[in-house]
Amino acid sequence: MKKIDGGVTAAKGFSAASTAAGIKYKDRMDMAMIYSEKPCKAAGTFTTNIVKAAPVKWDQEVVAGSPYAQAIVVNAGIANACTGAEGYGYCMETAKAAAETLQIPENAVLVASTGVIGMQLPMDRITAGIRAMAPKLSDTLEGGTAASKAIMTTDTVNKEVAVEFSVGGKTVTIGGMCKGSGMIHPNMCTMLSFVTTDLAISKELLTEALREDIKDTYNMISVDGDTSTNDTVLLLANGMAENPEITEKNEDYEAFVKALNIINETLAKKMAGDGEGCTALFEVKIVGAETKEQAVTLAKSVITSSLTKAAIFGHDANWGRILCAMGYSGAQFDPESVDLYFESAAGKLQIIENGVALPYSEEEATKILSEPEVTATADIKMGPCSATAWGCDLTFDYVKINADYRS
Incomplete structure (x- = not known):
């Protein structure tokens, strides 16, 4: 298993395109399309x-209801949230326009939006964008990268990754792209993630693998504690690797899960590391916990603590804020048994025993806290979990970005 260059176009049969539709932004790409030449099993959270x-x-x-999916249309700038029946109707119009352009069924088209809540989509620009993208669909690395840039809002960098592994003697590829920088506190932000693979696998196992994995990935990140109206993770599998279809939990399934x-x-950490401002x-690690649930509760309480996030921004080893956040998390532990460490590329230091x-x-x-990636590890000495x-630090710029986001 190895990481390779690429994103949503890395797997066989997938292509992508982007365009500047002028939905809200006037100086950049703001629509993306992902397309599979073969119908896909689809899972989502x-x-x-x-x-x-x-x-x-x-x-x-x-x-839940369509036999397969084959395309995803994404726009940035307007979230199409809190838009009532009209907004839902625009999803139908988007799917219809894509279906007609790509010659696929309407119920094989998935849609996603990110941006300002409460505004209606300019459907003339959306449909024009779809018509513009279809002829530009490309299975190149550049096509996927351009699509990952087109879905950004307050993101400062695009986010994509791809992996190759072997199943049944066949090379299988999985790749993904995402966007997310603010309103990030998934519970399955505006967080959108799209993952594509040429693996042959049953819809049931595809769905189970995704639902289980988000518990330890997307659901373990937080920028600001706000769970978005638009959080979506979509996983498409078109089977073009031609491996024996995975229909049971065997070694091949475990390879896919890994x-x-x-x-x-990778995508989750890219979002957390690109939090607004x-x-x-x-990174917060809780070790020595009695149960996984206890460890999760403690870790998430620390990364969502505004005081702790501010201390990280100030490169201040204010460890009392970490213990405090653990203490009000609702999880039970003995504070007089906790060991705490700070670690980064600059070294590792035990702060409390x-x-x-x-x-x-x-x-x-x-010095340790001044690095671009910082880890706090708390050992609560209660068990093996x-x-x-x-998460990320809390800066002056977070307030500036969100004070005038709509304008």
Whole structure:
């Protein structure tokens, strides 16, 4: 198993395109299309926010009820959330336009939107964008990369990854792209992730693999504690690797699960590390937990603590904020048994032992916390379980970005 260059076009049969439709942005690409030359098994996970955007509702129906999916149309700038029946109707219009252009069924088209909540889509621009993209569909690395850039909103970098592995003597490829920078606190942001693979696998196992993996990947990141109306992860498998179809949980299934985890964890960390205004990816590991649930609760409590995030921004080893966040998480543990470490490319330093501060160099701690990727590890000494969560620091720029986001 190895990482390779690429994203959603890495797997056989998948192509992508992008265009500047002028939906909200006037100076950049803002629409993307992903297409498979063969019908795909489709799986998806979606926001648990009660307020769900129209594309989420449309995709839930397609994933659950359609025999297959073959295309995804994405726009940036307008979220098509809180738009009522009109907004849902625009999802239908988008699917119809794509179906007519690509010569596939309407219920084989998935749609996604990201951007400002409450605005209606300019359908003349959406349909024109679809017609513009179809002839430009490309299976090249460049085509996939351009698509990953077109779906960005406040993201500062595009996000894509691909992996190759072997199943039944066949080379299988899985690749993905995502966007997400603010309103990131998945519970399955505006977080969108699209993963494609040429693996042959049953829809049931494809769905189970995705639903299980998001628990340790997308659901373990947080930028600002806000769960979006539009969170969507879509996974398409077209079977063009021609491996024996995976219909049971065997070694081939486990290989796919491992590859899917690499894709999803990489994309999740890219989003956390590109949080709005952030300067550092903040990783929190809880080890020595009695249960996985306990470890997850503690880790997520720390990465969502505004005070802890601010301390990371200030490169300040204010470990009391971490213990405090663990203490109000709702998980039970003995604070007088906790060991805490800070670690980065600049080194590793133990800060507390059994809940009490150790003598340490503030200068060394600041050096460690000044790196672009910082890890805090808390050992609570209760058992064999662990969990890792990812977030980012909280900066002045986060407030600036979100104070005038609509304008």
